[in-house]
Amino acid sequence: MSLVEVSDLSISFGGVRAVDGLSFSLEAGGALGVVGESGSGKSASAYALLGLHRGTGAKVGGSIRVAGVDVTAADDAELRALRGAKAAVVFQDPLSSLDPYYAVGDQIAEVYRVHNRASRRAARARAVEVLDRVGIPDALRRSRSRPHEFSGGMRQRALIAMALACEPQLLIADEPTTALDVTVQAQILDLLHDLRRETGMGLLLVTHDVGVAAESVDEVLVMQSGRAVERGPVSEVLVAPREPYTRALLAAVPRVAEARTSSGAKPADDTGAPLVEAVDVRQVFGRGKSALAAVDGVSLTVRRGETLGIVGESGSGKTTLGRMLVGLLEPTSGRLTRDARVQMVFQDPVSSLNPRRSIGESVADPLRASGERDEVVIRARVRDLLTRVGLAPESYDRYPHEFSGGQRQRVGIARALAAEPELIVCDEAVSALDVTTQAQVTALLAELQRELGLALVFIAHDLAVVRQVSDRVAVMRQGRIVEEGEVDEVYGNPRDPYTKQLLAAVPALDPALATVRRAARKELAAA
Amino acid sequence: MKWFLLRRLGGAVFVLLALSVVVYAAFYVAPGNVAQIACGPRCSPAQVAQVSEQLHLGDPLYLQYAHFLQGLFTGRDYSTGTGVLHCQAPCLGLSYQSDQQVTELILAKLPATASLALGAFVLWMLLGVGTGLLSVWRRGRPTERVLTWITLAGMATPVFVIGLLLIIILVTALQILPFPDYVPLTEDPEQWAWNLLLPWISLALVSAAPYARMTRASMLETLAEDHVRTFRAYGVGERALVGRHALRGALAPVIALGALDIGSMFGGAVLTESLFGIPGVGRELVDAVKHVDLPVVVGLVLVTGFFVVLANAVADILQAMADRRVVLA
Numbered sequence: 001m002s003l004v005e006v007s008d009l010s011i012s013f014g015g016v017r018a019v020d021g022l023s024f025s026l027e028a029g030g031a032l033g034v035v036g037e038s039g040s041g042k043s044a045s046a047y048a049l050l051g052l053h054r055g056t057g058a059k060v061g062g063s064i065r066v067a068g069v070d071v072t073a074a075d076d077a078e079l080r081a082l083r084g085a086k087a088a089v090v091f092q093d094p095l096s097s098l099d100p101y102y103a104v105g106d107q108i109a110e111v112y113r114v115h116n117r118a119s120r121r122a123a124r125a126r127a128v129e130v131l132d133r134v135g136i137p138d139a140l141r142r143s144r145s146r147p148h149e150f151s152g153g154m155r156q157r158a159l160i161a162m163a164l165a166c167e168p169q170l171l172i173a174d175e176p177t178t179a180l181d182v183t184v185q186a187q188i189l190d191l192l193h194d195l196r197r198e199t200g201m202g203l204l205l206v207t208h209d210v211g212v213a214a215e216s217v218d219e220v221l222v223m224q225s226g227r228a229v230e231r232g233p234v235s236e237v238l239v240a241p242r243e244p245y246t247r248a249l250l251a252a253v254p255r256v257a258e259a260r261t262s263s264g265a266k267p268a269d270d271t272g273a274p275l276v277e278a279v280d281v282r283q284v285f286g287r288g289k290s291a292l293a294a295v296d297g298v299s300l301t302v303r304r305g306e307t308l309g310i311v312g313e314s315g316s317g318k319t320t321l322g323r324m325l326v327g328l329l330e331p332t333s334g335r336l337t338r339d340a341r342v343q344m345v346f347q348d349p350v351s352s353l354n355p356r357r358s359i360g361e362s363v364a365d366p367l368r369a370s371g372e373r374d375e376v377v378i379r380a381r382v383r384d385l386l387t388r389v390g391l392a393p394e395s396y397d398r399y400p401h402e403f404s405g406g407q408r409q410r411v412g413i414a415r416a417l418a419a420e421p422e423l424i425v426c427d428e429a430v431s432a433l434d435v436t437t438q439a440q441v442t443a444l445l446a447e448l449q450r451e452l453g454l455a456l457v458f459i460a461h462d463l464a465v466v467r468q469v470s471d472r473v474a475v476m477r478q479g480r481i482v483e484e485g486e487v488d489e490v491y492g493n494p495r496d497p498y499t500k501q502l503l504a505a506v507p508a509l510d511p512a513l514a515t516v517r518r519a520a521r522k523e524l525a526a527a
Numbered sequence: 528m529k530w531f532l533l534r535r536l537g538g539a540v541f542v543l544l545a546l547s548v549v550v551y552a553a554f555y556v557a558p559g560n561v562a563q564i565a566c567g568p569r570c571s572p573a574q575v576a577q578v579s580e581q582l583h584l585g586d587p588l589y590l591q592y593a594h595f596l597q598g599l600f601t602g603r604d605y606s607t608g609t610g611v612l613h614c615q616a617p618c619l620g621l622s623y624q625s626d627q628q629v630t631e632l633i634l635a636k637l638p639a640t641a642s643l644a645l646g647a648f649v650l651w652m653l654l655g656v657g658t659g660l661l662s663v664w665r666r667g668r669p670t671e672r673v674l675t676w677i678t679l680a681g682m683a684t685p686v687f688v689i690g691l692l693l694i695i696i697l698v699t700a701l702q703i704l705p706f707p708d709y710v711p712l713t714e715d716p717e718q719w720a721w722n723l724l725l726p727w728i729s730l731a732l733v734s735a736a737p738y739a740r741m742t743r744a745s746m747l748e749t750l751a752e753d754h755v756r757t758f759r760a761y762g763v764g765e766r767a768l769v770g771r772h773a774l775r776g777a778l779a780p781v782i783a784l785g786a787l788d789i790g791s792m793f794g795g796a797v798l799t800e801s802l803f804g805i806p807g808v809g810r811e812l813v814d815a816v817k818h819v820d821l822p823v824v825v826g827l828v829l830v831t832g833f834f835v836v837l838a839n840a841v842a843d844i845l846q847a848m849a850d851r852r853v854v855l856a
């Protein structure tokens with residue numbers, strides 16, 4: 001009997017059908033990746049395996065069997081006995097997924113005691129044992145820490161430890177590395193890989209990132225709008241997809257190993273004066289003992305028409321640097337000369353637009369700010385800008401909630417263009433978007449750049465996206481630029497050890513390559 | 528934690544000082560001749576001048592405030608014309624009406640108000656939080672709807688309506704409880720509680736409603752949080768989810784509100800005190816305002832402020848002990 005057997009699963013929230021006629025199975029010890037864009041129903045399906053929709057008002061149809069338990073028919077006690085003991089889940093956001101009030105070790109011990117007759121002391125010992133297994137250093141001492149005292153990667157390790165506590169037959173991982181930096185992501189994926197080999201548990205990995213799936217599973221199931229599109233061995237589906245949707249999805253994924261396919265503007269003009277020049281700029285937050293140099297002596301120039309990519313992990317100072325380039329922050333020290341109109345496009349297209357104002361009004365803001373008073377002129381110009389970024393000019397009077405994430409980001413770009421900038425700083429402008437939308441927005445940026453001769457500073461944590469849009473790239477770490485150069489040079493032949501480490505951590509799309517790279521990472525870590 | 532405590536208490540002292548400046552300024556700068564008010568309507572100009580002299584009303588305002596502060600910390604002397612009256616620290620001045628020391632006046636009334644406030648506080652917290660939790664437990668069922676209506680009714684009903692109803696039912700008709708006649712705790716604890724029961728219940732019934740609503744909203748919010756989902760997904764039962772993983776976080780805002788209410792309750796529950804004839808601070812305040820007895824009003828506002836600030840500090844420290852992230856913020 002299979003470990004997981006799902007047939008004709010349907011889930012609807014209110015009137016919306018999130019999952020529709022989904023069937024799949026997973027053999028004991030197997031690893032299945034469920035891949036899809038946001039809204040494809042992948043997480044909803046995973047939660048259904050543990051009966052987590054019960055009591056939420058969602059309607060679940062079809063049949064689900066997990067480790068011999070009929071989930072749809074089981075009573076509450078049977079469900080509780082399944083959850084954590086036979087099938088355990090690791091959630092996306094490791095900070096909010098742990099109870100802030102209790103020590104990590106106590107939380108794991110509590111779960112252990114729910115399913116095992118054990119003394120408090122024995123349960124604590126078990127907690128320390130699994131924390132040690134997932135690579136928490138000094139596990140006995142750290143088991144007394146609360147979640148906020150852990151780093152992001154350690155929290156995710158702690159959640160995995162909780163999942164391991166009762167030796168489940170199935171581990172469900174819902175976007176387990178999405179909130180993590182790429183080097184930490186690689187460590188967590190390697191850990192999951194080792195644990196699976198060691199314990200023989202089955203893995204159901206839900207992810208939007210095809211690369212993450214390629215690294216970790218044997219079989220992959222591609223979902224779109226609540227239905228399964230394609231299913232097969234990972235080496236077949238990701239290398240030679242049969243379905244058009246899978247092909248489109250894979251085509252949209254930016255490749256870190258391939259040279260830039262579409263060039264942006266005309267080659268950067270080396271002779272012209274730089275639009276922005278930073279010399280040894282620093283930005284220090286706080287003072288005294290708690291002072292922190294977010295940007296610690298960075299020098300760079302941006303020239304007309306070029307794209308400078310700035311890549312780094314969280315806390316590397318890339319956003320702070322971007323804010324200084326635009327003038328939202330004054331450098332604490334150093335020289336920064338700006339000889340151009342500069343605008344910014346922000347990460348979150350939801351919160352960076354005022355929900356109570358129509359998008360036309362938002363786009364008109366820079367025009368009004370620059371002194372334009374003639375309503376006819378403003379309206380005409382905004383309609384023009386909306387057309388420019390690929391939106392219908394009639395959307396002037398519509399509100400942000402009526403648009404999808406990609407469309408909202410287009411509005412953000414239109415707003416930036418309104419001030420006729422020569423340089424746009426894009427701070428993680430595409431990281432909140434699905435890959436296909438992401439590809440469309442980066443294509444739009446490249447097109448605008450060609451036509452308007454814009455310079456772009458493209459700040460992102462995603463190495464692949466940065467490679468696909470940039471002429472030059474700067475790699476940041478702890479407030480400093482560790483390596484800077486032509487993009488193909490840096491990616492093809494990295495000199496700095498940190499750049500090497502970053503590039504080694506990016507998941508490969510080809511499963512065969514993933515195995516090779518996993519071995520390479522181990523060597524790099526051992527060195 | 529030690530630094531957090533120091534910072535928190537330092538903040539509390541600062542707020543009290545700021546409050547004293549504002550209150551002092553607001554009342555003493557208010558229009559009207561203070562000396563005339565203090566002396567009374569039938570005083571001759573000569574007498575008024577003498578009072579003005581005694582109260583140092585000719586001094587610049589900052590000096591008057593300094594004297595006031597000095598009185599608070601070290602005590603101060605008042606000349607009564609014939610002799611000197613020493614007002615011990617913390618001295619809040621002399622009542623214009625009775626020439627009694629304000630501090631003594633307030634201290635005499637405080638026990639009754641404190642008895643009323645603390646007892647009602649315990650009751651309304653239990654009642655409010657209990658009702659809130661029950662309506663979460665029974666969400667989507669008729670019980671929840673009934674509770675919601677009762678809570679709404681409770682919020683809309685003034686204390687004198689509920690109090691009168693209770694008097695009619697419990698005292699007049701059923702004769703279970705005596706008509707309240709305040710007995711100090713030190714005299715007879717049993718009679719103290721027995722007589723205060725009716726005021727406690729009345730005050731608790733009208734005060735509990737916002738707590739029920741807040742507990743319910745806060746609990747529902749916490750139950751929807753990711754970490755509660757985690758433990759649900761690990762087979763932890765609903766009762767443990769609520770008791771161990773949701774309650775602590777959900778009660779934080781409720782306790783903060785409670786601190787605010789209990790603190791201001793020490794300034795007197797005017798309506799309840801009047802209704803049940805409890806000789807408390809609230810009635811004193813009404814009386815002082817009516818007779819423009821400025822030192823008493825200022826003193827009462829400061830004492831109320833003191834209890835609000837104290838209750839808030841206690842709530843914050845409790846919160847910091849429950850959630851160590853607060854200390855870091």
